[in-house]
Amino acid sequence: MADDNIPxxxxxxxxxxxxxxxxxxxxxxxxxxxxxxxxxxAPTDAEPLLTLTPTEHAFFVAAADTLIPADDxxxxxxxxxxxxxxxxxxxxxxxxxxxxxxxxxxAKAKPELGYQLPLNPREFFRAGIxxxxxxxxxxxxxxxxxxxxADREAALKAMEAGKAEFSGFSSRMFFNALLELSMEGxxxxxIYGGNRDMAAWKxxxxxxxxxxxxxxxxxxxxxxxxxxxxxxxxxx
Amino acid sequence: xxxxxxxxDAVVIGxxxxxxxxxxxxxKAGLHVVGLERGSKRMPGEDFTIPSVRDDLKYAxxxxxxxxxxxxxxxxxxxxxxxALPIRRLGSFLPGTDLGGAGxxxxxxxxxxLPSDHKxxxxxxxxxGKNAIPEDMTIEDLPVSYDELEPYYDKFEKLCGVSGKAGxxxxxxxxxxxxxxxxxxxxxxxxxxxxxxxxTIMDEASRRLGYHPFQAPSSNASxxxxxxxxxxxxxxxxxxxxxxxxCEANAKASPNVCILPALLAxxxxxxxxxxxxxxxVYDKAARKVTAVRYVDTRSGEEYEQPAGIVILGAxxxxxxxxxxxxxxxxxxxxxxGKGAVGKNYCYQVSGNAVTVFFQDKEINPFMAAxxxxxxxxxxxxxxxxxxxxxxxGGAWIQAGPTNGRPIxxxxxxxGTPRWGSDWKAATAKWYNHAFSIxxxxxxxxxxxxFLDLDPTYRDALGRPxxxxxxxxxxxxxxxxxxxxxxxxxxAKAMNPTNMSTPSVKKGDYSVVPYQSTHNTGGTMTGADPKxxxxxxxxxSWDADNxxxxxxxxxxxxxxxxxxxxxxALAYWSANAITTxxxxxxxxxxxx
Numbered sequence: 001m002a003d004d005n006i007p008x009x010x011x012x013x014x015x016x017x018x019x020x021x022x023x024x025x026x027x028x029x030x031x032x033x034x035x036x037x038x039x040x041x042a043p044t045d046a047e048p049l050l051t052l053t054p055t056e057h058a059f060f061v062a063a064a065d066t067l068i069p070a071d072d073x074x075x076x077x078x079x080x081x082x083x084x085x086x087x088x089x090x091x092x093x094x095x096x097x098x099x100x101x102x103x104x105x106x107a108k109a110k111p112e113l114g115y116q117l118p119l120n121p122r123e124f125f126r127a128g129i130x131x132x133x134x135x136x137x138x139x140x141x142x143x144x145x146x147x148x149x150a151d152r153e154a155a156l157k158a159m160e161a162g163k164a165e166f167s168g169f170s171s172r173m174f175f176n177a178l179l180e181l182s183m184e185g186x187x188x189x190x191i192y193g194g195n196r197d198m199a200a201w202k203x204x205x206x207x208x209x210x211x212x213x214x215x216x217x218x219x220x221x222x223x224x225x226x227x228x229x230x231x232x233x234x235x236x
Numbered sequence: 237x238x239x240x241x242x243x244x245d246a247v248v249i250g251x252x253x254x255x256x257x258x259x260x261x262x263x264k265a266g267l268h269v270v271g272l273e274r275g276s277k278r279m280p281g282e283d284f285t286i287p288s289v290r291d292d293l294k295y296a297x298x299x300x301x302x303x304x305x306x307x308x309x310x311x312x313x314x315x316x317x318x319x320a321l322p323i324r325r326l327g328s329f330l331p332g333t334d335l336g337g338a339g340x341x342x343x344x345x346x347x348x349x350l351p352s353d354h355k356x357x358x359x360x361x362x363x364x365g366k367n368a369i370p371e372d373m374t375i376e377d378l379p380v381s382y383d384e385l386e387p388y389y390d391k392f393e394k395l396c397g398v399s400g401k402a403g404x405x406x407x408x409x410x411x412x413x414x415x416x417x418x419x420x421x422x423x424x425x426x427x428x429x430x431x432x433x434x435x436t437i438m439d440e441a442s443r444r445l446g447y448h449p450f451q452a453p454s455s456n457a458s459x460x461x462x463x464x465x466x467x468x469x470x471x472x473x474x475x476x477x478x479x480x481x482x483c484e485a486n487a488k489a490s491p492n493v494c495i496l497p498a499l500l501a502x503x504x505x506x507x508x509x510x511x512x513x514x515x516x517v518y519d520k521a522a523r524k525v526t527a528v529r530y531v532d533t534r535s536g537e538e539y540e541q542p543a544g545i546v547i548l549g550a551x552x553x554x555x556x557x558x559x560x561x562x563x564x565x566x567x568x569x570x571x572x573g574k575g576a577v578g579k580n581y582c583y584q585v586s587g588n589a590v591t592v593f594f595q596d597k598e599i600n601p602f603m604a605a606x607x608x609x610x611x612x613x614x615x616x617x618x619x620x621x622x623x624x625x626x627x628x629g630g631a632w633i634q635a636g637p638t639n640g641r642p643i644x645x646x647x648x649x650x651g652t653p654r655w656g657s658d659w660k661a662a663t664a665k666w667y668n669h670a671f672s673i674x675x676x677x678x679x680x681x682x683x684x685x686f687l688d689l690d691p692t693y694r695d696a697l698g699r700p701x702x703x704x705x706x707x708x709x710x711x712x713x714x715x716x717x718x719x720x721x722x723x724x725x726x727a728k729a730m731n732p733t734n735m736s737t738p739s740v741k742k743g744d745y746s747v748v749p750y751q752s753t754h755n756t757g758g759t760m761t762g763a764d765p766k767x768x769x770x771x772x773x774x775x776s777w778d779a780d781n782x783x784x785x786x787x788x789x790x791x792x793x794x795x796x797x798x799x800x801x802x803x804a805l806a807y808w809s810a811n812a813i814t815t816x817x818x819x820x821x822x823x824x825x826x827x
Contacts, residue, residue: 066655066656067655067656068655068660069656069657069660071657071660073660073661073664074660093298094298097306098298098306099298099299099302099304099305099306099325099326100305100306100324100325101305101306101309101322101323101324101325102306102324103322103693103694105692107319107321109321110744111746111748112314112743112744112745112746112747112748113312113321113323113747114323114324114325114327114746114747114748115324115325116321116324153656156655160654179654179655183643184293184297184643187292187642187643187646188292188293188297188643189290189291189292189293191291192293200642201642203660203663203664204642204646204663204664204667204668205664205667205668206602206640206641206642206667207602208290209286209287209290210286210287210290210475211290211473211475211476211477211602212473212475212485213473213474213475213476213602213603214471214472214473214474216474216603217430217432217474217600217603218430220598220600220603221433222433222597222598223598224598224668225598225600225602225603232287232288232290232291234287235286235287236287
């Protein structure tokens with residue numbers, strides 16, 4: 001179980017360690033000023049990382065919290081474990097290209113022919129985050145995760161519309177993949193690291209398991225199903 | 237080096253619905269049968285159990301039960317002028333693998349074709365004149381009439397324990413059933429499933445409009461049921477994890493539940509898993525397939541299995557691939573119209589949908605079965621007059637969720653953003669208050685929609701991929717947009733709080749969103765060896781000991797989910813083999 005109450009200041013730690021990725025962007029003082037408030041207020045993901053670099057993880061945390069902001073309906077995306085989910089997915093079979101036909105030649109194609117890049121999902125997100133941060137630095141002077149909330153929203157909207165210029169593939173394609181993976185993390189069973197405490201299921205009223213409704217389909221016809229959700233772990 | 241094995245009476249390629257049925261019928265007739273399944277031995281008691289069977293991410297999203305596209309896929313081009321590219325990730329359709337094939341993870345919609353679907357070309361000419369069919373619409377009759385197939389539809393329905401209500405019982409029209417169906421000799425084996433709130437709303441709205449609603453014919457058993465193989469199905473739990481999942485209640489009919497326990501207990505049947513058939517050994521002079529070569533996918537070793545009878549029961553694409561690579565019959569040439577292998581590839585015209593929102597109604601979409609909707613057939617096939625419409629065919633129209641699994645099912649009203657606070661608020665508000673009305677349309681054959689061998693891309697065994705040349709055509713767009721209008725009328729008649737705009741069909745066929753795993757054609761059945769691949773008994777015109785099963789034999793696709801027709805044709809063919817072919821091996825139809 002993740003310890004949601006310990007905020008980690010991954011960025012601050014990075015600054016202290018003098019890691020090149022972060023240090024190249026902005027003076028440490030400015031970065032500290034940008035990062036500290038949100039890190040203090042919003043405890044993020046405390047799970048150890050399997051594959052993501054600190055920079056990539058910070059990107060996914062910031063993206064998840066913009067796509068799924070904290071409010072009365074649920075905690076934020078990263079508080080629900082979306083970045084942990086993504087780390088585990090990209091470290092596993094899916095990230096490595098399971099069920100993806102990867103023989104060449106590769107060619108540019110109309111969108112109706114589906115995914116046609118040589119990259120597996122791990123490589124795709126590595127390249128995509130690098131491109132997103134390049135674009136963010138050109139546009140805002142900072143990496144995406146260091147932007148203020150309003151700028152993060154504007155940045156994601158630019159990517160969604162394909163207006164952010166990425167090298168390699170379109171920002172729209174990157175955004176769609178990011179949104180899809182984040183929503184999977186928010187709504188999947190909690191065994192995968194996201195949807196902590198079944199927050200997303202509670203938000204919509206999805207009861208999860210065991211899903212045996214032979215009697216209930218009659219009993220609850222036209223009525224709200226009022227039982228609390230249960231997940232795979234509750235039956236394991 | 238290929239290891240040659242001892243000859244067997246019959247070999248079955250692919251152990252899904254058709255392979256299981258044929259193997260069962262042939263062993264009953266006394267034959268020794270070897271079943272070659274490329275995947276593993278998957279059985280519900282071990283593989284489909286709570287809690288892991290309810291894993292939405294694993295099964296519905298990461299596609300645990302489907303063909304592994306890393307090893308095998310097909311390529312697509314929208315017209316012969318384009319270069320095809322491989323479908324790198326499954327989306328539009330989801331072929332199965334492992335024991336039971338896609339029969340383990342289908343939804344259970346179990347239909348018969350309309351009598352007019354059986355003789356489509358003749359029917360349209362009779363009703364609309366001999367010039368009515370456009371030249372490039374290469375539709376044909378199924379050379380088996382509805383009346384001939386009726387006992388075999390009945391048998392497959394009894395195997396599966398289909399739940400439903402007859403709409404035409406020996407000619408008597410029955411309200412509450414599908415009044416457009418052909419006459420059936422017997423009522424469905426089980427009563428319809430419990431109706432959902434969405435289905436009830438659909439029922440009322442369509443009656444108000446003068447249509448004829450009925451509940452889906454469903455291979456999700458409404459009651460505990462024991463079939464003629466002595467196999468018992470459980471009663472459906474309405475779990476909302478049907479399509480893409482196995483069934484832990486054994487309520488969804490599958491080869492694994494309905495037939496394989498009996499088959500596997502029979503000494504005359506030998507199942508070989510991890511046995512992927514690579515090629516057919518064809519003796520053109522003798523007009524026989526003498527053996528099949530397969531690879532043990534655990535070791536890479538190659539085996540040759542000689543057999544007296546060969547049943548080709550793989551999915552559509554592998555059926556066509558094995559015929560083309562062996563050179564059995566003449567490959568289709570779209571320029572001349574000659575040859576039949578690969579011809580008349582068809583799909584399904586789907587994707588039409590309207591979402592309706594009711595702020596004061598609790599829908600509980602998560603309490604659902606795979607085939608659980610309320611439908612109308614008023615705009616299907618030729619159930620309505622096509623005079624002046626400019627297209628043929630139609631669609632079944634359905635309302636009723638199959639699931640409320642929230643990774644994919646979380647409808648929001650039109651205009652809602654896809655993320656952020658407003659998206660959250662709308663998702664929370666409407667999740668339990670919305671459902672979709674959808675349609676599944678006919679797809680009639682077109683001269684330039686076909687299958688052949690890709691010149692560039694290969695599968696893991698080094699064989700060419702099947703190349704699909706396919707796009708929606710004028711008939712499909714007109715049909716879909718006409719049906720879209722009906723969906724809009726139905727939605728309005730439901731008097732919802734809000735509704736989406738009926739979708740308009742435009743643009744090229746896309747492999748990305750799921751549409752249906754109803755790929756058909758490529759080894760079509762027909763009355764003439766020049767224009768078809770198999771005769772009316774599904775026997776190859778060019779190798780009398782080869783019988784081809786499955787939807788690859790369809791001349792075109794009706795609007796209905798194909799499994800009911802596939803199962804009936806399998807029993808029909810099995811009957812011809814056991815009562816005619818075994819007595820006198822040779823062509824069952826003389827050209």
